[in-house]
Amino acid sequence: MRNVYYAPLVRWERVEEIIMLVPEDEREEAEKLVISSIDHVVIETVLIHLDKDHHEEFMQKIHDAYHDPSVLEWLKEKVGDIEEKLKNAISQTKSSIIQLLS
Amino acid sequence: MSKFKKTSPKLNKLRLFYADAKNRFHKTHLNASQWLGDRGLDVEALKMAGKSAITATTLAGAVLTSQPVDARMAEKILGLNNKEEKLVAEVTLEEHEEIMNKMAQMVKMPPGHLNREDELYLEQQISDMVGFEVTAELDGHRLNHSIGIMGGEQHLKRFPTDSLAQHDEYQQAGIAPNRGAFGWFTENGELTQQAIQREKYYFAVQTLYLPEWNQNHDELKPWYKYRKMIAINPADGMAAVGVVGDAGPAQWVGKQFGGSPEIIKDAKIWSKEARGRVILFFVDDPEDKVPLGIVDLNQIKEQLAQAEAAS
Numbered sequence: 362m363r364n365v366y367y368a369p370l371v372r373w374e375r376v377e378e379i380i381m382l383v384p385e386d387e388r389e390e391a392e393k394l395v396i397s398s399i400d401h402v403v404i405e406t407v408l409i410h411l412d413k414d415h416h417e418e419f420m421q422k423i424h425d426a427y428h429d430p431s432v433l434e435w436l437k438e439k440v441g442d443i444e445e446k447l448k449n450a451i452s453q454t455k456s457s458i459i460q461l462l463s
Numbered sequence: 464m465s466k467f468k469k470t471s472p473k474l475n476k477l478r479l480f481y482a483d484a485k486n487r488f489h490k491t492h493l494n495a496s497q498w499l500g501d502r503g504l505d506v507e508a509l510k511m512a513g514k515s516a517i518t519a520t521t522l523a524g525a526v527l528t529s530q531p532v533d534a535r536m537a538e539k540i541l542g543l544n545n546k547e548e549k550l551v552a553e554v555t556l557e558e559h560e561e562i563m564n565k566m567a568q569m570v571k572m573p574p575g576h577l578n579r580e581d582e583l584y585l586e587q588q589i590s591d592m593v594g595f596e597v598t599a600e601l602d603g604h605r606l607n608h609s610i611g612i613m614g615g616e617q618h619l620k621r622f623p624t625d626s627l628a629q630h631d632e633y634q635q636a637g638i639a640p641n642r643g644a645f646g647w648f649t650e651n652g653e654l655t656q657q658a659i660q661r662e663k664y665y666f667a668v669q670t671l672y673l674p675e676w677n678q679n680h681d682e683l684k685p686w687y688k689y690r691k692m693i694a695i696n697p698a699d700g701m702a703a704v705g706v707v708g709d710a711g712p713a714q715w716v717g718k719q720f721g722g723s724p725e726i727i728k729d730a731k732i733w734s735k736e737a738r739g740r741v742i743l744f745f746v747d748d749p750e751d752k753v754p755l756g757i758v759d760l761n762q763i764k765e766q767l768a769q770a771e772a773a774s
Contacts (some may be wrong), residue, residue, distance in 0.1 A: 365510070375587065378579070378583050381475065382580055383473050387471055393472060393479060393507075395485075400507070401481075401506055404506060408492050420498050424509055427509050427510045449591075452590060456587045456588055456591050459588075460584065462477070462580075463580055463581065
């Protein structure tokens with residue numbers, strides 16, 4: 362679950378608790394859905410704030426090493442406050458999911 | 464009898480949510496989507512595409528790329544929807560008000576803890592609102608209550624010769640005759656700015672009634688001393704970040720928490736609407752970055768209203 366470039370930005374124990382809201386025999390799929398939803402939101406947020414000229418480079422980086430936290434370091438060089446923006450987006454996504462499942 | 468197990472409503476909602484996120488990405492970032500498509504990839508497959516990526520289970524890809532029929536239908540429906548799409552990360556004014564209303568209802572429940580689902584909801588929503596992590600349980604520690612009634616406390620002596628006259632606000636609250644349960648606020652005898660702030664924004668919590676308090680006193684007391692917490696008053700849209708500065712109130716008082724005069728007054732804890740009812744959570748702040756003081760949650764509402772008016 363945590364083998365993603367943005368892993369340092371996520372409170373993973375809360376993600377695990379979100380997955381626990383779903384019946385036990387559905388949790389494997391729930392985990393994939395939650396993580397993939399976050400994957401999409403993260404990419405979306407990056408593409409909104411990253412200069413268009415760097416979009417292809419970003420896509421190549423995550424293609425080559427989706428798990429590598431150095432991608433996050435590269436993003437921080439390109440967009441100063443990207444960490445804050447990503448944390449907010451991830452947090453809001455978790456909130457939306459919790460609201461949905463409550 | 465059908466051999467297919469019925470999917471729970473929760474999983475169906477999650478599938479729709481994911482389909483929505485995927486659909487929105489493809490529609491709003493066409494170039495990125497095409498870049499992936501040119502390589503025969505989607506976002507899920509990216510994880511498995513990297514040269515040095517740890518092998519993921521193929522089941523993961525299979526589960527997501529071969530979506531159940533209802534999720535595919537949902538994608539079609541969402542694609543036809545003319546409603547303007549927004550980032551899932553954006554909260555509307557309506558959603559903010561709904562969250563505040565839910566909190567206002569939850570805080571009226573009997574003092575204690577909510578069920579884990581509601582508690583998780585509150586933790587996440589409040590963390591989003593205030594911009595830092597809050598939690599009912601921290602490092603395995605949990606008070607006996609996270610919702611309850613907060614009574615007004617007196618000022619506390621910060622050092623042995625402290626007096627009421629030396630406290631600049633709300634002197635009408637008086638000053639406790641003895642020092643607080645966690646000792647003097649001064650640091651190496653000095654009344655630092657931090658010491659002043661800690662006494663200004665302190666909470667009294669019922670550590671003395673924790674089941675493990677007597678056995679683990681030596682470990683628990685230093686853990687709780689000046690532990691950062693946040694009290695939320697949803698009725699008035701106010702919150703206060705403070706520290707544990709005293710033990711109490713006594714159980715016979717019928718209240719579960721105490722707040723310093725500044726917290727009680729400035730966070731409007733005893734307004735007609737609030738009547739002392741608060742949510743009290745820990746602030747997860749290992750680097751001590753979150754400042755003590757009052758947080759006006761109504762400002763978020765105003766910002767959202769302005770943003771919606773401008774759009």
